[in-house]
Every structure is written in structure tokens, then in C-alpha cells.
Amino acid sequence: MRALRRDLSIYLSIFGMTPKVFMAYQLWFWIGLVLNTIGMAILVFFWRAVYADTDSVAALSLQQTLTYILLAQIFFPLTDVDLIFDFGFNLREGNIIHFLLRPINFQGMYYVQNLSSLMMRLILQIPIAVVATLLFGLQWPTDPATWGAFAVSALLGFTALFFFHWFLACLTFYTTEVWGLGVLIFGMSLFLSGSLVPLTMMPGWLQTVVLSIPFAQAIAVPVSLLTGITPLIQAPLVWLTQLAWVTGMWLVSALFFRVAVRKVTVQGG
Amino acid sequence: MSVIEVENLTKVFKIPQKDPGLGGAIKGLFAPRFQSKTAVDRINFRLDRGEIVGYIGVNGAGKSTTIKMLTGVLMPTGGSIRVLGRDPHRQRIDNAREIGVVFGQRTQLWWDLALIESLNLIARMYDVPPARYKQMLDEFSQTLDLGSLLKVPVRNMSLGQKMRSELAAALIHEPKVVYLDEPTIGLDLIVKERIRDFIKAECGSKGMTVMLTTHDLGDIEQLCRRVIIIDEGRVIYDGPIETIKKKFGKFREITFETTGLVPSLSLPPGCELLSTGDRKVTLRFDRIQTTASQVASAVMKQIEVRDFSLSEPDLANIVKQIYNGALDNGGVEPEAADARPAP
Ligand SMILES: Nc1ncnc2c1ncn2[C@@H]1O[C@H](COP(=O)(O)OP(=O)(O)OP(=O)(O)O)[C@@H](O)[C@H]1O
Numbered sequence: 001m002r003a004l005r006r007d008l009s010i011y012l013s014i015f016g017m018t019p020k021v022f023m024a025y026q027l028w029f030w031i032g033l034v035l036n037t038i039g040m041a042i043l044v045f046f047w048r049a050v051y052a053d054t055d056s057v058a059a060l061s062l063q064q065t066l067t068y069i070l071l072a073q074i075f076f077p078l079t080d081v082d083l084i085f086d087f088g089f090n091l092r093e094g095n096i097i098h099f100l101l102r103p104i105n106f107q108g109m110y111y112v113q114n115l116s117s118l119m120m121r122l123i124l125q126i127p128i129a130v131v132a133t134l135l136f137g138l139q140w141p142t143d144p145a146t147w148g149a150f151a152v153s154a155l156l157g158f159t160a161l162f163f164f165h166w167f168l169a170c171l172t173f174y175t176t177e178v179w180g181l182g183v184l185i186f187g188m189s190l191f192l193s194g195s196l197v198p199l200t201m202m203p204g205w206l207q208t209v210v211l212s213i214p215f216a217q218a219i220a221v222p223v224s225l226l227t228g229i230t231p232l233i234q235a236p237l238v239w240l241t242q243l244a245w246v247t248g249m250w251l252v253s254a255l256f257f258r259v260a261v262r263k264v265t266v267q268g269g
Numbered sequence: 270m271s272v273i274e275v276e277n278l279t280k281v282f283k284i285p286q287k288d289p290g291l292g293g294a295i296k297g298l299f300a301p302r303f304q305s306k307t308a309v310d311r312i313n314f315r316l317d318r319g320e321i322v323g324y325i326g327v328n329g330a331g332k333s334t335t336i337k338m339l340t341g342v343l344m345p346t347g348g349s350i351r352v353l354g355r356d357p358h359r360q361r362i363d364n365a366r367e368i369g370v371v372f373g374q375r376t377q378l379w380w381d382l383a384l385i386e387s388l389n390l391i392a393r394m395y396d397v398p399p400a401r402y403k404q405m406l407d408e409f410s411q412t413l414d415l416g417s418l419l420k421v422p423v424r425n426m427s428l429g430q431k432m433r434s435e436l437a438a439a440l441i442h443e444p445k446v447v448y449l450d451e452p453t454i455g456l457d458l459i460v461k462e463r464i465r466d467f468i469k470a471e472c473g474s475k476g477m478t479v480m481l482t483t484h485d486l487g488d489i490e491q492l493c494r495r496v497i498i499i500d501e502g503r504v505i506y507d508g509p510i511e512t513i514k515k516k517f518g519k520f521r522e523i524t525f526e527t528t529g530l531v532p533s534l535s536l537p538p539g540c541e542l543l544s545t546g547d548r549k550v551t552l553r554f555d556r557i558q559t560t561a562s563q564v565a566s567a568v569m570k571q572i573e574v575r576d577f578s579l580s581e582p583d584l585a586n587i588v589k590q591i592y593n594g595a596l597d598n599g600g601v602e603p604e605a606a607d608a609r610p611a612p
């Protein structure tokens with residue numbers, strides 16, 4: 001019990017620490033805002049063009065699609081787990097040593113850090129949300145139950161994705177060549193998370209593929225709930241599926257880490 | 270029971286061999302070839318409670334690799350380690366609670382956070398009671414002069430400031446075992462002195478077991494009574510520093526730069542030629558038999574000297590001489606040094 005209290009208090013400190021690290025790099029915030037706005041504008045014009053001669057695509061109206069796409073952009077930080085670069089960097093620089101030297105579960109520490117940084121990133125998305133509302137006419141869902149279902153699903157999806165990335169990141173213990181893997185995963189998550197195209201618009205086989213890898217769990221699944229593309233009544237089923245993802249990914253990643261950590265060769269000095 | 274017990278500890282690194290170019294990279298992907306490098310080779314030693322031991326050797330001797338294995342982050346290829354009765358790799362987290370580590374070439378502090386925030390977090394991780402933490406913080410502010418640094422992020426610190434902060438971070442939880450890998454690297458004399466004093470006071474008074482690597486023999490002389498010298502991964506000496514000092518401390522080296530080529534010199538007794546280079550000659554003399562000025566004047570009579578400098582024999586030299594049998598008569602047998610009285 002005491003140990004648990006201690007761990008929680010450590011995790012809480014780590015949680016509180018990340019925003020301070022964030023604030024050290026304010027310039028990026030503004031640059032990111034500009035880039036995000038441009039990206040959003042491109043997406044909106046693209047989808048308006050798609051809907052130019054038709055009222056619905058895969059049973060979605062223009063308004064529904066735009067709502068989905070804009071919300072997916074706003075909640076994009078949910079997929080933004082950059083463990084691979086982070087691990088890779090820490091391995092390359094040998095900093096991994098200091099994480100391994102701490103009397104605390106490394107994975108737990110990273111999870112809390114990522115969760116905290118997710119909160120931070122979501123808060124930093126507020127200006128983007130304002131832009132989406134004012135410039136692109138985003139209509140926000142108003143039903144609290146929908147928001148609740150979304151929140152649970154988002155947390156589960158993010159957690160599953162975290163463990164999945166952890167698993168991938170463990171590969172860097174073997175290769176130390178991170179860049180290629182990182183870029184590949186980033187590209188895949190961009191397209192397969194469903195942040196550019198609603199899942200329902202994808203051909204059936206692609207939907208199957210996307211739903212059998214974890215990327216979609218953090219964006220497409222929760223945002224579909226939020227926009228009503230997935231009816232609220234299905235929420236418990238969605239959560240259960242996601243919980244299965246979390247459990248599976250957690251087991252696989254923790255196991256792999258235990259094996260991979262034997263391979264650690266701390267580079268330099 | 271010793272605090273640290275190391276038996277036949279070995280680490281072999283496998284370094285992938287790559288042929289140049291894309292073809293080489295692809296070949297390496299399918300048929301990787303490895304070169305083995307034995308960084309630590311069947312070493313044995315025991316450290317008791319309260320011992321401060323210097324662990325020295327030339328660059329690449331295997332010091333850092335040993336320390337990394339002792340801390341538990343690196344898995345040994347062979348042999349065994351016990352630290353406070355635990356296997357540090359298998360029981361990494363439990364082991365981590367008991368140790369403090371400084372790697373002089375890296376930082377364990379959060380780069381972007383003010384020092385005090387890093388320390389707060391560390392104190393929490395190691396379960397330091399708040400009252401004790403405050404006490405330690407006050408103490409360190411004095412002994413390490415941290416007062417003005419507490420609010421500064423580590424990335425804005427000078428090397429000396431950083432190293433003082435690192436020491437505070439490594440010792441704030443008063444660990445039983447401390448590993449210091451080059452804690453004085455790149456520091457000026459004043460900071461070095463301060464850090465030595467701090468280590469002596471802090472670790473000495475609390476009975477911590479300390480393993481210290483350094484290239485500065487001054488650190489060793491001031492802090493350690495026992496040294497372990499390793500070379501190419503093997504222990505070549507383990508015993509009192511006194512023996513080393515007696516054997517090698519009485520020599521000085523003197524290097525002359527000359528204007529012309531160096532002829533063969535006749536040297537005063539107790540002085541021998543170490544090396545001659547192009548317009549350069551290095552001698553070693555026994556301080557008991559002769560003096561620097563005698564040597565210098567003897568040499569200056571024979572050749573025209575442009576400049577000269579005096580130095581202590583360095584570690585590389587000591588290692589070379591140990592190989593040449595300098596310790597064989599009456600010296601300490603490397604492995605037999607463990608014959609110290611059992612506790
Ligand atoms: N990650 C690694 N992969 C491959 N070889 C390594 C690795 N780390 C160290 N080595 C090799 O092992 C040997 C010992 O290295 P180590 O860092 O232990 O030396 P050291 O005694 O600490 O030297 P220094 O005084 O320069 O710090 C060196 O030859 C080095 O090239």
C-alpha cells in the first residue's frame with residue numbers, strides 16, 4: 001500500500017513535470033499552430049471538392065465528414081506517441097542508462113510522461129479548435145454522453161497505441177537505426193489512424209486491415225463515437241474491444257521489453 | 270560479507286561489421302558479420318563497506334563497461350556480480366534503490382528542468398523523507414555551493430556547475446553504494462578540489478562503498494587507499510595505493526626540446542632515457558638520487574635546449590612498467606591482493 005502511494009506520488013510528479021519541459025520550447029508552439037491551420041485548410045478544401053457533385057459519400061454528408069475530419073485533426077495528439085524516436089535518441093545518446101538506473105518501472109514512468117504530454121498537447125490544440133470553429137464552421141457535438149463515451153474510448157485507444165509503440169520501440173534495442181522505422185510508423189499512423197479519411201469510406205478489405213492493427217484505435221474509433229458515425233449504443237462493445245487491445249499490447253510489449261533490455265549496450269563513455 | 274563481489278566478470282561486445290556502400294548495407298542485413306570485442310575479461314574483486322576504491326586504467330581499458338555492469342544496466346556476458354547480495358541486472362530496480370551513480374560524461378538531470386525540480390523528483394523516487402531531504406538540501410547547498418544553482422536549468426550550466434549538481438543528485442538519497450565514473454573530467458583545479466573534498470566528507474562519513482574511476486591520479490591519491498588497475502579488460506593490480514606511489518611516485522619525467530638532432534647523451538646516475546623523437550628527448554629520473562636541476566644542467570651542457578617541461582609519470586606509463594615487471598619483486602601479485610584480512 002505504502003509502495004503504491006509512493007509510486008503514485010512519483011507518477012504524479014512526472015505528470016506535473018512534462019508541461020514545464022514543454023514550455024521550454026514556445027516557438028514551436030506558434031510554428032505548429034500555423035502549420036496546423038494550413039493543413040486543416042487543405043483538408044477542408046479537398047473534401048469540399050470531393051463533395052462537389054455528390055451529396056453523400058459512403059452514407060456520410062459533407063457536414064458529417066467535415067466534422068469528423070476537423071475533430072480528428074483537433075484530437076490528432078492522441079496518435080502522437082513518439083516513443084520510437086525518443087527511445088532511439090536515448091539509446092543512441094546512451095541516456096537510456098539513467099532511466100534504467102531509476103528505482104521505478106520504466107514503462108510506467110514513460111506512460112505517465114506520455115499521458116501528461118498528451119494532456120498538454122490537447123490543451124495546446126485549443127487555438128486550432130477555435131480556428132476550426134470560426135474559419136471552417138466546425139459543429140461541436142453537444143451530448144454529454146457522447147463526450148463521455150469518447151473520453152473513455154480515447155484514453156483506451158491512446159493506451160493501446162502507447163503499448164504498441166513501446167513494442168516497436170523495443171526494436172531499436174536491436175537495430176539502433178531508428179530513423180527509417182520512425183518515419184515508416186509515422187506515415188502508417190497518419191493514414192491508418194483514420195485522421196485523413198473516415199474509416200467507413202475505405203474499401204471493405206482496407207477497413208479490415210486497419211481495424212486489425214492498433215493505429216485506428218486512438219483516432220478513428222473514438223472520433224467516430226464522438227461524431228455519431230458509430231452509434232452511442234455500441235460504445236460498450238467498442239470499449240471492450242479496445243480493452244482487449246490494451247491488454248494484448250501491454251502483455252506483448254512488457255514481455256518484449258524484458259527480453260530486449262538484455263540487449264542494451266549503452267553507447268559511449 | 271562484502272558489499273560488492275565480482276567473480277570472473279566478462280563482457281564481450283559484438284560489433285556489426287559493415288562493408289562500405291549500399292551493397293555492404295544490404296549484405297549486412299542478410300548476413301550480418303560481427304567482430305567480438307572483449308571489453309572486460311574475467312575480473313575478480315571484492316569491495317567492503319566504507320571502502321573508497323580507485324578503478325583506473327587507460328582509455329578503453331574497460332572501466333566504464335565494468336561500472337555499467339555493476340549498476341545493472343548492462344548484462345554481463347559471463348561471470349557473476351553481487352551488490353549487497355543482489356544480482357544487479359536481474360534485480361535492477363531493487364538494486365537501483367541502493368546505489369548512486371555519476372557518469373561524468375552524461376547527465377542524469379532533466380535537461381530542461383531547474384535543478385531543484387530534478388532533485389525534488391529524485392528525492393521522491395528514492396523515498397527520501399521530506400524532513401531528511403530538506404536537511405540534505407541545506408547541507409549540499411553549503412558543501413557543493415548549490416544555492417545559486419537550484420533555479421537554473423541544467424542546460425544552462427557550466428561543466429563544473431553541472432558536475433556539482435550531478436553529485437548532489439547521485440547522493441541525495443544517501444545510497445550505500447556509489448559509482449563515480451570520471452566525476453572530475455574536464456574540471457579546473459578549484460572545482461576538482463571542491464569535489465574531492467565533498468566526496469571525502471560525504472561518502473567517508475557515511476560509510477558508503479565507493480568505486481571511482483578517473484584519469485587524474487590526484488583524485489586517487491586524495492581519496493583512495495586501494496586501487497584496482499585494469500588494462501585491456503584484465504585486472505593487473507589490486508592493492509594499496511602506497512605500493513604504487515612508492516614504486517612510481519619517486520620518478521619524474523623531464524622532456525627537452527632541442528634545436529638540433531639529439532646525439533647520444535651521457536646522463537647522471539639515477540636518470541634514464543625514456544624516448545627520443547625529432548628534436549625531443551624524454552628522460553626519467555629518480556628524485557632520491559638526483560634532482561631536476563642536476564639533470565637539466567647535465568643535458569644543457571651537451572645539447573642546446575629550447576624548452577623543457579617536467580611531469581609526473583602518467584598512468585599509461587605505469588601500466589607499461591607493470592607489464593615490464595616493475596611490481597614483480599616485492600610487489601603485490603595482482604590477484605593475491607585479495608588476501609587482505611577478511612572482515
Ligand atoms: N556499446 C559498445 N559497443 C561496442 N564496443 C564497446 C561498447 N562500449 C565500449 N566498447 C568497447 O569496450 C572497450 C572498453 O570501453 P570502456 O568504455 O569500458 O573503456 P573505459 O575504460 O571506460 O575508457 P575511458 O577511460 O576512455 O572512458 C573499448 O575498447 C570500447 O571500444
Ligand SMILES: [Mg+2]
Pocket residue numbers: 269332333334450
Ligand atoms: Mg569510461
